[in-house]
Amino acid sequence: MKDIDINECHNILIKLAAAFDELCKRHHIPYYMLGGTMLGAMRHKGFIPWDDDMDFGVERKYFPKLLKALSEELPEHLKIRTLDNSDHIFSNFFKIEDSRTEIIDYWHDNPMGGGISIDIFPLDKGGKNYCQTMFFAMYISFLLILKDYLYFDPKFRRGFKKIVAITVRKTNLISIKKRLKYIDNLIVKHANEKSDFLINYYGRWKKKEVMRKQIFGHPLSYSFENITLTGVENADAYLSALYGNYMQPPPNGMRTGHIKIMQYKES
Numbered sequence: 001m002k003d004i005d006i007n008e009c010h011n012i013l014i015k016l017a018a019a020f021d022e023l024c025k026r027h028h029i030p031y032y033m034l035g036g037t038m039l040g041a042m043r044h045k046g047f048i049p050w051d052d053d054m055d056f057g058v059e060r061k062y063f064p065k066l067l068k069a070l071s072e073e074l075p076e077h078l079k080i081r082t083l084d085n086s087d088h089i090f091s092n093f094f095k096i097e098d099s100r101t102e103i104i105d106y107w108h109d110n111p112m113g114g115g116i117s118i119d120i121f122p123l124d125k126g127g128k129n130y131c132q133t134m135f136f137a138m139y140i141s142f143l144l145i146l147k148d149y150l151y152f153d154p155k156f157r158r159g160f161k162k163i164v165a166i167t168v169r170k171t172n173l174i175s176i177k178k179r180l181k182y183i184d185n186l187i188v189k190h191a192n193e194k195s196d197f198l199i200n201y202y203g204r205w206k207k208k209e210v211m212r213k214q215i216f217g218h219p220l221s222y223s224f225e226n227i228t229l230t231g232v233e234n235a236d237a238y239l240s241a242l243y244g245n246y247m248q249p250p251p252n253g254m255r256t257g258h259i260k261i262m263q264y265k266e267s
Contacts, residue, residue: 004262033231046225052257126197
């Protein structure tokens with residue numbers, strides 16, 4: 001197999017993002033760059049140099065239309081990976097993957113059965129007020145943390161976290177997929193269409209992902225490497241909420257990606 005370096009990874013990701021962007025625009029589906037992708041657009045006008053994935057958010061009400069369009073119109077080598085068709089999706093978002101590639105991440109010894117991909121997260125409405133929204137978001141975060149202890153191999157944990165991971169695994173009677181579907185149903189039932197909040201419950205930053213709708217606003221165009229992608233309207237408020245002083249890069253020891261090995265599959 002031929003190894004893929006970070007520059008080639010970025011080239012693959014840009015092609016995935018461009019295909020996603022083109023399809024969303026053609027079907028009038030608004031989307032936002034999220035997390036490190038939005039940060040890269042603001043701080044680097046493209047990728048954070050060590051980043052090896054891309055994150056996007058779409059309001060949940062557009063998900064059925066989006067998934068239908070993707071399943072019918074993506075090139076053959078691009079695959080949609082969801083909770084229903086993959087054993088390697090561990091939260092209820094989906095991936096658009098270049099199936100010609102294969103990765104090993106930092107939490108597993110064996111290939112995940114997936115390749116280089118972009119992540120598409122559902123953005124959900126919150127509760128009727130701030131207190132209700134935050135309480136529910138913290139409850140969902142707790143359920144997702146328990147789920148993570150089931151998914152990630154205990155040998156990659158240390159001390160108390162390793163004990164908890166082993167205990168949760170041995171006492172668990174519910175599959176990860178059933179647990180995730182239960183959590184997702186809770187999120188959908190809790191959503192209040194009149195809520196002033198929009199939330200990426202499956203994002204990395206847990207309760208920090210609770211944002212006022214005005215922060216997302218109307219998607220704005222941003223330069224990203226050699227293409228244009230859309231992101232949140234109030235990027236400063238969004239990135240400050242997640243990262244604090246987001247224009248200051250982290251120390252060298254924290255400049256790491258998610259993937260340990262990237263390769264092209266043998267043809």
